[in-house]
Amino acid sequence: YLFKPQWRGKANQPSLPPGPKPWPIVGNLPELIKSKKKTSVSHWIHSFMKEMNTEIACIRLGNVHVILVTCPEISREFFKKQDAVFASRPLTMATDVISKGHLSTVFAPVGDQWKKMKRVMVSVEVTITSDLAFDGDSNTAFFLIVVKVREKKRSIHGMKFGTRFITEPRALRGKMFEFFKNHFSCRSRNWWMIFNLEFKRITVADARKLEEPLKTEEMKKAIWSCDDSKAPCPDGDLGTDGSFLARLITLLGRLSCKGLKESFKFGTSEGVALELEMRSGLVNLRVAARHYCGNVMRKLMFNQRYFGEGKADGGPGFEEEEYIEAIFTSLAYVYSFSVSDYLPFLRGLDLEGHETIVGEATRVLNKYHDPIIEDRIHKWRDGKIDEPQDLLDVLVSLTNDNGISLLSENEIKAQICEIMLAAVDNPSNALEWALAEMLNKPEMLQKALDELDNVVGRDRLVQESDFPQLNYVKACAREAFRLHPISPFIPPHVSVADTTVADYFIPKGSYVVLTREGLGQNAKVWDDPCEFKPERHLQECNEGKEVVLAEPELRFLSFSRGRRGCPGLVLGSSMTIMLFARLLQGFDWSIPSNQGAIDLSQGKRDSFLAKPLLAIAKPRLPPHVYSFWR
Numbered sequence: 304y305l306f307k308p309q310w311r312g313k314a315n316q317p318s319l320p321p322g323p324k325p326w327p328i329v330g331n332l333p334e335l336i337k338s339k340k341k342t343s344v345s346h347w348i349h350s351f352m353k354e355m356n357t358e359i360a361c362i363r364l365g366n367v368h369v370i371l372v373t374c375p376e377i378s379r380e381f382f383k384k385q386d387a388v389f390a391s392r393p394l395t396m397a398t399d400v401i402s403k404g405h406l407s408t409v410f411a412p413v414g415d416q417w418k419k420m421k422r423v424m425v426s427v428e429v430t431i432t433s434d435l436a437f438d439g440d441s442n443t444a445f446f447l448i449v450v451k452v453r454e455k456k457r458s459i460h461g462m463k464f465g466t467r468f469i470t471e472p473r474a475l476r477g478k479m480f481e482f483f484k485n486h487f488s489c490r491s492r493n494w495w496m497i498f499n500l501e502f503k504r505i506t507v508a509d510a511r512k513l514e515e516p517l518k519t520e521e522m523k524k525a526i527w528s529c530d531d532s533k534a535p536c537p538d539g540d541l542g543t544d545g546s547f548l549a550r551l552i553t554l555l556g557r558l559s560c561k562g563l564k565e566s567f568k569f570g571t572s573e574g575v576a577l578e579l580e581m582r583s584g585l586v587n588l589r590v591a592a593r594h595y596c597g598n599v600m601r602k603l604m605f606n607q608r609y610f611g612e613g614k615a616d617g618g619p620g621f622e623e624e625e626y627i628e629a630i631f632t633s634l635a636y637v638y639s640f641s642v643s644d645y646l647p648f649l650r651g652l653d654l655e656g657h658e659t660i661v662g663e664a665t666r667v668l669n670k671y672h673d674p675i676i677e678d679r680i681h682k683w684r685d686g687k688i689d690e691p692q693d694l695l696d697v698l699v700s701l702t703n704d705n706g707i708s709l710l711s712e713n714e715i716k717a718q719i720c721e722i723m724l725a726a727v728d729n730p731s732n733a734l735e736w737a738l739a740e741m742l743n744k745p746e747m748l749q750k751a752l753d754e755l756d757n758v759v760g761r762d763r764l765v766q767e768s769d770f771p772q773l774n775y776v777k778a779c780a781r782e783a784f785r786l787h788p789i790s791p792f793i794p795p796h797v798s799v800a801d802t803t804v805a806d807y808f809i810p811k812g813s814y815v816v817l818t819r820e821g822l823g824q825n826a827k828v829w830d831d832p833c834e835f836k837p838e839r840h841l842q843e844c845n846e847g848k849e850v851v852l853a854e855p856e857l858r859f860l861s862f863s864r865g866r867r868g869c870p871g872l873v874l875g876s877s878m879t880i881m882l883f884a885r886l887l888q889g890f891d892w893s894i895p896s897n898q899g900a901i902d903l904s905q906g907k908r909d910s911f912l913a914k915p916l917l918a919i920a921k922p923r924l925p926p927h928v929y930s931f932w933r
């Protein structure tokens with residue numbers, strides 16, 4: 304049974320897509336193993352597809368047909384026209400370990416569990432936005448984070464949201480409530496939650512320096528633009544527009560002195576690393592970007608930016624380093640063509656060592672997450688917390704119609720682990736590659752800086768409301784996603800029925816893998832596909848559209864689309880753009896003097912720059928702008 308191919312071919316049936324001839328029983332596993340030893344699976348796949356001059360191919364691994372696609376039209380046939388057929392995921396050793404038996408969203412096969420978790424993901428938050436509130440009596444200002452929580456449908460698994468206002472000090476709660484009532488009109492189906500994540504009392508004078516023309520009208524626009532008209536998630540269609548944890552990054556960046564300082568602290572517990580780096584001038588952008596993303600996600604999830612105390616020199620401490628390393632190790636092995644996933648009887652023998660590596664990385668992540676999660680669940684049960692302070696609280700406090708917790712402890716743990724894995728890699732990798740490319744092309748760097756100076760000026764920091772006008776900066780980030788995707792493939796989709804695509808037969812149970820490299824560098828779609836040319840994305844903007852990082856036409860792969868599309872589109876975009884724009888705006892970047900140019904070689908076994916990007920940073924804004932960072 305194990306060796307029996309699922310498809311044997313019938314008369315008059317279209318053929319399978321072309322591909323290397325499979326061996327009996329093991330299929331193309333020998334070639335796969337050889338490619339892993341020599342270069343990489345991605346290199347082997349793209350080489351034979353090039354040799355065969357095909358944009359769709361089929362390899363057989365054990366009894367599984369793996370369909371590989373490098374063509375946008377064919378990709379759309381899979382993920383748009385026949386999206387429902389290809390909405391499942393494979394069950395692998397790594398996904399099983401990481402997601403505690405496929406309890407979370409990305410890793411769950413199609414079915415009730417996936418629907419439940421995806422709905423939580425797209426329903427929990429729609430908009431996070433912010434404003435200043437002034438208290439005339441005490442002449443103080445408060446930065447507020449407002450999280451708009453919306454129930455997409457009253458009946459979605461019985462989730463209930465309430466309105467909670469939290470301010471500091473509590474005596475001002477009523478005042479804040481008035482403030483919001485005056486500023487925002489709420490419709491009956493919307494509720495507001497104000498998190499106290501970033502409440503900070505500062506002087507009005509300082510507040511005004513940070514204030515931007517984001518008041519009333521523009522603010523309302525930003526809020527309502529995410530409203531019902533765009534809401535996805537009618538039955539059966541869990542689209543991508545729903546923006547899971549929207550608009551986070553600006554808030555963490557712009558709302559408070561602490562927020563600014565910590566967001567840009569380059570991985571320190573005390574916020575001194577930036578100063579150190581500025582003094583020495585040399586910044587390891589890989590470390591900075593990865594830790595920045597990690598900090599943002601920890602703050603959002605656990606209301607704490609760091610694990611551990613940090614190093615004496617201000618750098619990220621052992622705990623933060625261990626944590627980020629565990630994230631990247633898990634990601635490297637999660638869908639890594641492990642042989643035992645195709646010959647399941649080998650599972651347990653751990654011939655490739657993957658089980659040990661993934662098990663250890665997951666143990667590290669759980670070591671940091673679990674005590675916080677367990678403690679929080681107890682506090683909710685004991686009534687010690689009754690108002691959500693962060694996303695963990697939101698997940699813990701969701702209830703069904705009977706008032707019983709919607710998510711089990713294991714579901715919460717698995718989902719949190721997954722969110723942390725999903726959010727750190729893409730933005731940090733895009734930043735590193737984009738800046739590396741631009742350092743070698745100073746005219747591009749200058750163009751981005753000119754745009755930032757024109758749109759934002761030098762007297763304040765970039766804010767999220769500037770994003771619509773920063774088309775060149777966004778085009779650079781978008782180009783990094785096209786040319787330098789974090790991984791060669793997207794997570795496999797599994798077909799739930801026999802079907803035909805592009806005139807080829809695709810048997811039930813096939814794994815469909817769109818290749819990010821193949822799509823992004825398809826010469827039929829892109830001129831000079833291997834060149835970093837942000838201008839290519841400005842055409843749409845000349846037609847009056849804004850440059851965005853999403854690519855629903857699948858001409859390259861950023862957030863994918865359809866039922867399995869990324870629910871973190873808005874948050875992921877905001878994190879990427881804000882990190883990139885503020886690093887560009889805040890510093891003059893240059894290549895270290897001992898290097899003629901940045902070495903743009905890609906790692907042999909992964910898609911990162913072969914060597915972490917080191918560059919010299921010099922502050923380029925007036926000192927008072929940076930004073931908020933300290």
Ligand code: HEM
Nearest residue numbers: 408409725726729730861862863867868869870871874875
């Ligand atoms: C720049 C940042 C990001 C990029 C480029 C990105 C990209 C992707 C891609 C390519 C997929 C797979 C889509 C498919 O299988 O067709 C995906 C899925 C997913 N992403 Fe993201 N992502 C980003 C950020 C985030 C963030 C911040 C979160 C959560 C907070 C998130 C949560 C998820 C989840 C839960 C899925 C699984 C959806 C499903 O299987 O139903 N992502 N993402």
